[in-house]
Amino acid sequence: MSDQLPALIIVAPLLGAFLTPIIGWWNRHLSHPWVLMVLTIPLYAAYSSLFKVIKNGPFGYNLGGWAPPWGIEYRIDYLSAMMLVLITTIGFLAAINAKSAGNTEFKGKEAQFYTLFLLQITGFLGIVITGDLFNVFVFLEISSLSGYGLIAHGEEGAPMATFNYIIIGTIGASFYLLGVGYLYMATGSLNIADLATLLPALYHSKMVLVGFAFFTTGVAIKMGLFPLHIWMPDAYTTAPNSVSTLIAPLMTKVAAYLLIRILFTLFKPDFALSVVPIATILGWLAVAAIVVGGVKALAQTDIKRMVTYIMVAEVGYIVMGISVMNRAGLTGAILHIINDACMLLCLFLVIGAISFKGHGREIYHFQNLNKKMPLTMAAFVIVALSMCGIPPACGFFSKWYLIMGTIVAKQWVFTATLLASSLINAVLFFRIIEKAYLAPPEDVAAGLDHTEAVIITRDKVPLTMIVPILISAAIILILGPLSGKIIETVIQHAVPAIF
Amino acid sequence: MRNWFKLISMAAVIITGALLIYGTHDMPAWGDPDSPANSHVSPRYITEATKKTATPNIVSAVLADYRSYDTLGESAVIFTASISCFFLLRRIRNKEDHND
Amino acid sequence: MTEYILAKYNYWIYVVLMMIGLYAMMGKRNLVKKLIGMNIFQTSIILLFVSTGVKKGGATVPILMHAGHEHGAQLIQVSDYLNPLPHVLMLTAIVVSIATTGVALATLILIYKRYHTLEEDEILAIRRESRAYKTPRILNPTD
Numbered sequence: 001m002s003d004q005l006p007a008l009i010i011v012a013p014l015l016g017a018f019l020t021p022i023i024g025w026w027n028r029h030l031s032h033p034w035v036l037m038v039l040t041i042p043l044y045a046a047y048s049s050l051f052k053v054i055k056n057g058p059f060g061y062n063l064g065g066w067a068p069p070w071g072i073e074y075r076i077d078y079l080s081a082m083m084l085v086l087i088t089t090i091g092f093l094a095a096i097n098a099k100s101a102g103n104t105e106f107k108g109k110e111a112q113f114y115t116l117f118l119l120q121i122t123g124f125l126g127i128v129i130t131g132d133l134f135n136v137f138v139f140l141e142i143s144s145l146s147g148y149g150l151i152a153h154g155e156e157g158a159p160m161a162t163f164n165y166i167i168i169g170t171i172g173a174s175f176y177l178l179g180v181g182y183l184y185m186a187t188g189s190l191n192i193a194d195l196a197t198l199l200p201a202l203y204h205s206k207m208v209l210v211g212f213a214f215f216t217t218g219v220a221i222k223m224g225l226f227p228l229h230i231w232m233p234d235a236y237t238t239a240p241n242s243v244s245t246l247i248a249p250l251m252t253k254v255a256a257y258l259l260i261r262i263l264f265t266l267f268k269p270d271f272a273l274s275v276v277p278i279a280t281i282l283g284w285l286a287v288a289a290i291v292v293g294g295v296k297a298l299a300q301t302d303i304k305r306m307v308t309y310i311m312v313a314e315v316g317y318i319v320m321g322i323s324v325m326n327r328a329g330l331t332g333a334i335l336h337i338i339n340d341a342c343m344l345l346c347l348f349l350v351i352g353a354i355s356f357k358g359h360g361r362e363i364y365h366f367q368n369l370n371k372k373m374p375l376t377m378a379a380f381v382i383v384a385l386s387m388c389g390i391p392p393a394c395g396f397f398s399k400w401y402l403i404m405g406t407i408v409a410k411q412w413v414f415t416a417t418l419l420a421s422s423l424i425n426a427v428l429f430f431r432i433i434e435k436a437y438l439a440p441p442e443d444v445a446a447g448l449d450h451t452e453a454v455i456i457t458r459d460k461v462p463l464t465m466i467v468p469i470l471i472s473a474a475i476i477l478i479l480g481p482l483s484g485k486i487i488e489t490v491i492q493h494a495v496p497a498i499f
Numbered sequence: 500m501r502n503w504f505k506l507i508s509m510a511a512v513i514i515t516g517a518l519l520i521y522g523t524h525d526m527p528a529w530g531d532p533d534s535p536a537n538s539h540v541s542p543r544y545i546t547e548a549t550k551k552t553a554t555p556n557i558v559s560a561v562l563a564d565y566r567s568y569d570t571l572g573e574s575a576v577i578f579t580a581s582i583s584c585f586f587l588l589r590r591i592r593n594k595e596d597h598n599d
Numbered sequence: 600m601t602e603y604i605l606a607k608y609n610y611w612i613y614v615v616l617m618m619i620g621l622y623a624m625m626g627k628r629n630l631v632k633k634l635i636g637m638n639i640f641q642t643s644i645i646l647l648f649v650s651t652g653v654k655k656g657g658a659t660v661p662i663l664m665h666a667g668h669e670h671g672a673q674l675i676q677v678s679d680y681l682n683p684l685p686h687v688l689m690l691t692a693i694v695v696s697i698a699t700t701g702v703a704l705a706t707l708i709l710i711y712k713r714y715h716t717l718e719e720d721e722i723l724a725i726r727r728e729s730r731a732y733k734t735p736r737i738l739n740p741t742d
Contacts (some may be wrong), residue, residue, distance in 0.1 A: 048541060069540050072568045112586035126572065134688055138572035141695045142579055144513070145702055149583025152706045159709035160722060163633075166703045167624050170637050177644055177692065183521055184685075185651050198539075209523030283564045305541025315501045508625035516618040520611060528606030530655035532678050537654055541684045542677040549663050549675075557661035557683040558690075566687055573691045580698035584705040 024111020046084035075131030129340035161234035168275035171481035172221030182211030190451035223255035226289035283323035289316030294424035329405020336398035379473035384429035394479035614642035652682035
């Protein structure tokens with residue numbers, strides 16, 4: 001039974017997605033509990049895979065029993081097991097949250113919504129778990145297509161934003177496919193492990209260089225790295241709240257995972273160190289991403305849009321950690337994948353709850369919000385502390401490693417950018433916190449008692465929204481002190497031994 | 500503004516095309532039976548597939564057996580697209596709730 | 600030189616097709632034209648892949664002719680049959696491209712219902728009029 005666990009990670013949500021329309025057609029109120037039930041299976045399988053990897057080291061799973069270069073295999077190592085746990089956890093929390101928000105945003109269409117929701121998670125899991133390049137493309141398209149459908153259902157500008165996303169996203173996926181084609185022509189193989197042994201002899205082949213260029217460009221588009229981020233703020237701002245809660249934290253992280261895979265598993269690290277100047281290019285793009293993301297975020301008054309620009313900067317952090325090419329930097333990048341996913345999940349959950357209660361997303365709408373939604377705003381403060389890098393929260397630890405990485409690499413501009421970005425984040429969040437906590441109360445004028453207001457609104461935020469918010473805020477606080485343990489058991493094995 | 504924008508896209512397209520053509524320089528000649536693509540993984544499909552899967556059509560054997568997981572993903576893609584279209588367009592056709 | 604061109608010209612044709620598609624996706628202002636460009640782009644990649652499976656010198660489609668016989672296995676010459684793998688991959692890629700086109704058309708229907716036009720410039724003008732909510736243009740470097 002436990003040998004088949006890796007297969008369950010994909011098969012359970014996929015079969016669950018196939019059955020969701022039937023269940024929803026029978027009784028649409030059952031689709032939410034059904035999705036939660038289905039998602040517990042990959043959640044369990046992902047955690048046990050992670051423990052198996054920690055105990056016995058990386059392992060593979062041959063689908064259909066065909067040996068790897070001919071058939072398709074799953075390859076579960078430290079990095080992919082960690083990503084599986086991250087995706088299933090965040091997917092599960094987003095699924096809990098989807099009940100109240102989703103049921104109002106998609107009234108009468110819950111069955112289709114939950115089907116796409118499950119397919120989205122399946123796509124992410126499939127990209128992470130597989131050891132075959134072409135299979136990555138197939139699952140990339142599953143996650144993209146379900147994302148297009150979900151995002152297009154959003155507010156006013158959503159279809160137009162989605163169409164732009166489809167065009168740019170298809171360019172990204174096609175570039176990835178072109179990269180696969182060029183590598184296939186050079187080696188004749190599609191399996192990542194097989195290619196990793198075949199490629200070192202061909203590092204100076206023009207075919208391989210071009211294939212690599214298209215791989216990284218395609219992945220950078222999916223990740224929203226600086227000059228290719230233009231689709232991202234629009235798509236994630238206009239997306240329905242229950243959808244951006246799922247897609248925004250994970251899509252960029254899965255693409256960052258792919259970038260790490262391409263740079264350090266498919267190609268050996270010495271390819272990036274000595275053959276192509278990819279590290280320098282990525283590093284300066286990351287600086288640009290952090291600066292542009294921060295400045296554009298400062299210019300926004302809509303908090304959801306502001307967060308999407310913060311995402312642009314956060315992608316810059318991860319890429320910067322990768323680009324410095326040393327142990328501390330890469331450790332920071334991988335740790336930041338986890339931390340940033342949790343922080344963005346919490347932020348989008350908070351935004352979802354605020355919108356669900358009918359409050360606007362503009363900053364002036366936050367006036368005295370702490371009295372109306374005390375728990376939600378407390379979670380928001382925790383995320384804000386984490387984003388600025390204040391110690392007990394997890395954001396501090398990944399930023400610490402990132403800054404260490406840039407210092408080891410003697411890239412002082414990168415160090416300065418990271419420090420400045422923390423300052424920008426502090427400004428960004430404290431202007432909202434100030435509005436929420438320190439602005440003169442307006443309900444005194446309205447003749448309302450404070451405690452009364454608190455009680456009324458606390459009852460009104462549905463349990464399915466407040467529970468994921470509190471859990472994600474708790475995760476942010478717990479991940480910080482735990483990060484030493486995470487690095488020791490998982491991340492240090494995921495960093496290539498050459499560093 | 501508009502011309503400038505078109506110029507930028509033109510430049511991006513030309514860079515992409517030039518890069519792709521640069522990559523073809525090292526490519527095996529078209530139709531070379533000994534190119535890596537034709538000699539590393541695929542010969543085993545041709546010699547073995549019929550024996551192992553009892554199908555004379557090797558493409559079907561690879562599609563539905565060796566790489567059947569890709570085909571599962573492919574059907575999931577179609578399913579995703581159909582549900583997406585249904586999800587997006589349904590309200591426009593019919594506002595009332597079918598489910599009870 | 601002629602030999603070099605003969606060995607590579609089909610790849611170059613696909614690259615030119617790809618460039619046409621890519622330009623239509625980025626440079627055209629009509630949304631349907633962008634979608635058509637996307638299809639051209641994807642088709643050219645499919646052609647590129649399929650052409651890697653070609654073997655000159657009398658190779659035929661990968662369907663075995665004497666599969667029924669007991670000793671058929673010994674007769675199989677690898678050079679007699681085309682490489683089946685690119686065909687398999689491209690069957691999947693065709694499906695993916697159709698699925699993407701379908702979803703894109705669905706969003707186009709939504710856009711048309713809302714703005715009654717499929718010209719990007721007109722849509723942007725309508726949105727600028729209706730509210731101060733602005734969208735960056737696709738691949739606009741000033742953004």
